[in-house]
Amino acid sequence: MVDNPIKIAVLVSGGGTNLGALINAERNGIIKHGKISLVLSSNPRAYALQRAYEAGIPTAIVTRKSHEEPGKFEEALIEILERAEIEFVVLAGFMCILGRNFTKRYENRIINVHPSLIPSFCGKGFYGLKVHEAALSYGVKVTGATVHYVNEIPDAGRIIMQKSVLIKEGDTPETLQRRVMEQAEWKILPKAVEKVCAEIFKSKK
Numbered sequence: 096m097v098d099n100p101i102k103i104a105v106l107v108s109g110g111g112t113n114l115g116a117l118i119n120a121e122r123n124g125i126i127k128h129g130k131i132s133l134v135l136s137s138n139p140r141a142y143a144l145q146r147a148y149e150a151g152i153p154t155a156i157v158t159r160k161s162h163e164e165p166g167k168f169e170e171a172l173i174e175i176l177e178r179a180e181i182e183f184v185v186l187a188g189f190m191c192i193l194g195r196n197f198t199k200r201y202e203n204r205i206i207n208v209h210p211s212l213i214p215s216f217c218g219k220g221f222y223g224l225k226v227h228e229a230a231l232s233y234g235v236k237v238t239g240a241t242v243h244y245v246n247e248i249p250d251a252g253r254i255i256m257q258k259s260v261l262i263k264e265g266d267t268p269e270t271l272q273r274r275v276m277e278q279a280e281w282k283i284l285p286k287a288v289e290k291v292c293a294e295i296f297k298s299k300k
């Protein structure tokens with residue numbers, strides 16, 4: 096780990112297996128230019144929060160329900176991120192679409208992992224298992240995962256990394272989701288985080 100690593104916030108809503116991959120990558124030295132300094136969940140019951148506690152990472156919870164007025168949810172997120180002096184935001188299974196105010200505030204400093212090869216099976220309504228259901232019902236033979244920058248259009252920001260995964264005879268959305276995570280998401284997300292952190296780190300010098 097370098098001195099003064101980039102302060103990373105990981106935004107989550109569910110199981111947090113991608114967060115787990117990032118925690119391991121930081122421990123193993125794959126992520127050298129960044130430090131996970133905050134885990135922010137939109138869901139108070141997310142297992143990702145447990146992973147954060149166990150790793151000794153500070154956590155925060157902001158639900159959509161408690162910030163229903165337009166823009167208030169993003170304002171609450173920004174306030175927490177600014178207080179923690181976050182420099183880089185990673186969406187890892189964060190199931191909320193973020194508005195322009197937020198994505199502009201973190202332009203080129205916010206990335207997302209998506210469980211398909213963008214531009215297939217992405218955009219509004221394509222999240223979690225739904226992505227794999229759509230890939231199987233379309234009959235594609237190859238799918239994968241994508242890490243991309245986040246802008247105000249869901250899943251439309253510049254692509255940073257992709258990895259393909261073969262679909263097998265008899266795959267269900269669940270078996271496919273697991274294989275895409277193991278073979279693609281948990282591999283490319285830590286690499287992409289290190290790549291962008293190193294770039295931000297160098298740009299600060």
Ligand code: GAR
Pocket residue numbers: 107108109110111112113114143187188189208209210221222223226276280
């Ligand atoms: C992951 O497959 C991630 O790519 C996907 O949700 C899952 C979260 O799992 N994200 C999206 O679909 C966003 N559009 P995790 O909580 O175990 O990391």
